[in-house]
Amino acid sequence: MKRTMVRPAAFALAAVIVAAVPPSGGSADIRRFTALDVKTDFRTDAEAAFGRPVSISHDTDAIYVVDAEAHEVRAFSKAGVFLGTLGRKGQGPGEFDTPAGLDARDGRLFVADRFNSRVQILDKAGKYLGGFKVPFDPDQIRALSEGKIAVSHLPLGFRGSEPMVHCYSEAGKLLWEAMPSCSSGERTYDAFRNLHVMLGGGRGDLYVVRKSDDNAIRRFDGTGSALAPIVVPPEYAFKSITLPLPGPNRVLKAFCWDAAIDGDRIGLLAPDYTEDGDIGPGRRVYLVGRGGSLDGFIEFPVVVRKIDLDGDAIYAIDDNYNLRVFRTGPR
Amino acid sequence: MKKSVALALAGLVVFTVVCFFPGAAEARNSADCYGNHSVCRANAFNLDMGWFRTSLYLTVCDVGLGRCLLLA
Numbered sequence: 424m425k426r427t428m429v430r431p432a433a434f435a436l437a438a439v440i441v442a443a444v445p446p447s448g449g450s451a452d453i454r455r456f457t458a459l460d461v462k463t464d465f466r467t468d469a470e471a472a473f474g475r476p477v478s479i480s481h482d483t484d485a486i487y488v489v490d491a492e493a494h495e496v497r498a499f500s501k502a503g504v505f506l507g508t509l510g511r512k513g514q515g516p517g518e519f520d521t522p523a524g525l526d527a528r529d530g531r532l533f534v535a536d537r538f539n540s541r542v543q544i545l546d547k548a549g550k551y552l553g554g555f556k557v558p559f560d561p562d563q564i565r566a567l568s569e570g571k572i573a574v575s576h577l578p579l580g581f582r583g584s585e586p587m588v589h590c591y592s593e594a595g596k597l598l599w600e601a602m603p604s605c606s607s608g609e610r611t612y613d614a615f616r617n618l619h620v621m622l623g624g625g626r627g628d629l630y631v632v633r634k635s636d637d638n639a640i641r642r643f644d645g646t647g648s649a650l651a652p653i654v655v656p657p658e659y660a661f662k663s664i665t666l667p668l669p670g671p672n673r674v675l676k677a678f679c680w681d682a683a684i685d686g687d688r689i690g691l692l693a694p695d696y697t698e699d700g701d702i703g704p705g706r707r708v709y710l711v712g713r714g715g716s717l718d719g720f721i722e723f724p725v726v727v728r729k730i731d732l733d734g735d736a737i738y739a740i741d742d743n744y745n746l747r748v749f750r751t752g753p754r
Numbered sequence: 755m756k757k758s759v760a761l762a763l764a765g766l767v768v769f770t771v772v773c774f775f776p777g778a779a780e781a782r783n784s785a786d787c788y789g790n791h792s793v794c795r796a797n798a799f800n801l802d803m804g805w806f807r808t809s810l811y812l813t814v815c816d817v818g819l820g821r822c823l824l825l826a
Contacts, residue, residue, distance in 0.1 A: 475800045491800045521796060537796060560792060577799070579792060611812040614795070615805060666809045675805060701804030728802055 453658065454719030458708075458737060458749035463503025473497075473744045478563075479731045482527040485547070486731070486738050488746055489534070494519045496532065498547070499746065501736070509549035514539055516551035524563035524575075526623065533572060535561035542574055544593065555595025563620065567645055568627035571598060575621050575631075580610035587617060588631060590647060599647030602631055612666060612673045622684040630689065632682045635661075635675045640689065640711070653715045655691070662694050664702045680704040685732035687713050690721075692730050704728045704742070721751055787822035791815055 474492030481487065485506060486499045494512035496519075499505055509532070510519045524535035531552060532545045542561060543554040559576040566572055570593045578585050586600035605616040618634040627645035630653075638659065639652040661676035677694040681704070684690070688710050695705030706723045708730055721737070727747070729740040737749040798811035 475802075477800055477802075491796075521793075521800075523796075538793065560796070577795075579788075579795065610816065611809055614812055615809070618799075664805055667806065668809065668813070677805065697804055699804075701806040703804040704802075 453717055456719060456721045456751045456753065458721050458723040459752045460724060461503075461736075461748040461750055463748055473740070473746070476729060476740045476744055476746070477523055478525040479729045479738055479740060479746075480525045480527040480532075481731055481733050481738060482530065482547075485527070486746070487525055487527050487532060488740070489522045489525045491521050491523065491537075494521060496522065496525060496534065496549075501733075501748070503748065507549075509545060510534075516554075517543070517545060517549055519543075523561060524565075524621075526564050526566045528566040528623070531566070533564050533566045535564040535574060537561055542572060542591070542595075553593060555591065555593075557589070557591070557595075559589075565621050565623040565629060567623060567629060569645065571627070571645060573621060573623075573629050575602070575619065577614065577617055578604045578606075580604075580606065580613050587619065588621065588629070588643075590629075601643055601647055601649070602641065609668060609670060609673065611668055612675075615666070615675050620679070620682040622682060622689065624684065625686075630684065632679055632689075632691070634679055635677050638678060653689070653711065653713065655709075655711055655715065656717045658717055659691070659693070659709055659711075662696060662702055664700075675702070677702045681729050683730045683732045685734065688718065688732070689713070690730055690732050690737075692727065693720075695726075708737070721749075723749065784823055784826055787819055787826055790822060791819040794818060 473490045475490060476488050477491045478489040486501060488497050490497060496509040498507055510517055519536050520538035522534050523537040526533045530547060534543045536543050537560045540560055541554055541556045544552045546552055557574060561574045562577050563575045571590055573588060573590045575588045584603045584606040586602060587604050588602040589600050590598045592598060605613045607613055616636055620632045622630040624630055629643045631641040638655045641652050642650040644650055661678060663674055663676050666673040666675060679691040680694045681692040682690060690708045690710055693705045693707045693709055694702050697703045704726050706726055708721045710718045712718050726742040727739040731738040735751045739747050741747050794815035795812060798808050798815060
């Protein structure tokens with residue numbers, strides 16, 4: 424009789440203890456926000472329809488979007504007014520061939536001019552201020568402090584492992600290189616594992632986020648020295664997919680579709696499964712502190728492909744390749 | 755169902771080759787082939803599709819490169 428009473432009591436006590444202990448990492452503290460759509464005239468302006476928007480950046484009073492298909496940069500006011508187009512297809516100063524990355528900083532635009540294999544620096548009106556050639560097809564670009572420019576590329580995989588991040592002076596002098604590429608011998612698999620996003624920390628430092636297989640955000644100071652990485656807590660879940668490649672199972676753990684930084688918070692656009700089981704962009708942006716804390720997530724009303732954080736405003740390219748502006752609100 | 759998926763994928767592959775990999779006849783030497791291959795891969799990623807589909811595109815780029823090198 425006594426034994427039968429003790430067992431249920433023990434189970435009840437255990438249940439209470441389990442319920443009282445939060446999941447590891449304190450996921451109960453993760454705050455939820457909702458992205459509220461700000462009405463602009465972006466979608467009604469024919470000039471604002473993008474072919475292949477590949478990069479988005481902002482400065483104090485404008486938003487810039489790179490359209491790789493149109494070989495140009497389009498500028499918008501933060502109130503939603505189309506301001507104009509910068510550049511056109513070509514090889515001359517201020518012209519582009521499939522531009523990729525863009526960084527707006529201190530009144531200047533830094534453009535990774537992919538198939539002209541060069542970096543261009545323009546003023547906000549599109550006037551050519553300077554630039555230099557690079558020995559690869561540049562993908563992403565970040566202007567750091569003291570005239571340093573970080574440029575990255577996606578290796579084709581023919582030369583084994585090679586650095587993906589290269590830092591130059593504005594005169595085009597190579598200062599340092601970092602981030603060796605993955606090189607397993609399966610080039611398509613490696614191409615995904617080498618996808619990354621570069622973020623300027625605002626203090627001359629550089630952050631590099633791999634899009635898969637790595638939940639550590641790599642950090643470098645202005646001299647290229649590796650700093651302690653930011654390890655994103657396990658509550659931020661990977662999404663796995665097996666690629667249709669020959670050989671052993673080529674499983675990718677998708678980490679982020681895009682990323683952005685603003686002040687002390689890093690936004691990671693979480694990938695999600697599509698209806699047919701593929702991995703695609705999602706509706707959530709997780710907010711990670713520079714110390715590695717998972718501070719919350721912002722839920723969007725639509726799928727977003729590219730993001731840029733600006734205080735409580737979020738500029739995003741949605742699933743239909745339109746530019747949208749959101750404000751962060753409580754859930 | 756499987757048949758239609760296979761047909762759709764085959765169509766996608768052909769479409770990709772036609773659209774994104776310049777004809778081998780345009781390639782005068784192997785350097786052109788590698789240049790075209792680089793453009794093909796950039797196009798695949800710029801489309802910002804799901805990763806499964808993108809991997810198919812990248813495979814097509816590699817097939818196109820092999821074909822171009824053989825004919826150049």
